[in-house]
Every structure is written in C-alpha cells, then in structure tokens.
Amino acid sequence: MTTIDTHRWDSRLQYQDVQTVLHRPRVRAFLNDVVKPALAAIDADIERPRPIPSFEQAVLPRELLDRFAAAIVGFWEDVEYIRLNSIERKDEQIHAEMERLIQNRKSRV
Structure with missing residues (x-):
C-alpha cells in the first residue's frame, strides 16, 4: 500500500538522482560484488543443460503404475x-456388452 511518505519519495526520485546514486562507490561495490555474481x-x-536420467534409475510409485494401467x-x-x-445389426449380446462398457466408463470417471 502506498503511503504519503512513499509517494513523496517516489515523486521526488528523478532519473538523474538514480544515475547519481548508481555511481557512488558503495553502491557500485555492492553491484559488482553481490548483484553481478x-x-x-x-x-x-x-x-x-540438465542430464537426462536413464530409465534404469527411474522409480515409479505403485499408485502411478496402477493409474497408467487403468488408463490403458x-x-x-x-x-x-x-x-x-459401429455394428449395424446389434443383437442382445452386443447391447449387453455395450451397457457393461458404459458402466465401466462411469465407474472410471
């Protein structure tokens, strides 16, 4: 939150003031010794570049593998x-299988 004091400070701060401050020895030393490194x-x-870990070193938790298998x-x-x-002439077995697949999908979601 801007207070009256910070507003006064901000409005008084001019470009020339910033340039003057940057050329002071302590500020330049701080910039060179701390900020630049x-x-x-x-x-x-x-x-x-980050080295790519080999698959042999990969550790996958059981829960993640279960989720992968369920997704497949x-x-x-x-x-x-x-x-x-897509079958045009569906018999009762096909309808029953489609209903089972619908129920499985609902239980997944």
Whole structure:
C-alpha cells in the first residue's frame, strides 16, 4: 500500500538522482560484488543443460503404475465400445456388452 511518505519519495526520485546514486562507490561495490555474481550464477544455472536420467534409475510409485494401467484398459474399452457401436445389426449380446462398457466408463470417471 502506498503511503504519503512513499509517494513523496517516489515523486521526488528523478532519473538523474538514480544515475547519481548508481555511481557512488558503495553502491557500485555492492553491484559488482553481490548483484553481478548472483545474476551470473542464475544465468549459468539456466543455461546449463540438465542430464537426462536413464530409465534404469527411474522409480515409479505403485499408485502411478496402477493409474497408467487403468488408463490403458479404459482406452481399449472405449475403442471396443466404438467398434461395437459401429455394428449395424446389434443383437442382445452386443447391447449387453455395450451397457457393461458404459458402466465401466462411469465407474472410471
């Protein structure tokens, strides 16, 4: 929140004032000794390529694997439903299987 004091300070701060302050020895020393190395370290960290871990070192929790497997099963059940739905002459077995697939999908979501 801007107070009257900070507003007065902000409105009095001119470009020339900033340039004058930046050329003072203590400010220049702080910029050279602290700010520039910190920015250089950040830039180096950003630009350094991260090594890709090998799959042998990957650790996947059981819950994640269960979710992957359920997603794959769900995908193929959806494909099966689409296949059955494309059949023109459906008998009772096809309708029953389609209803089972619909119920499985509802339980997944």
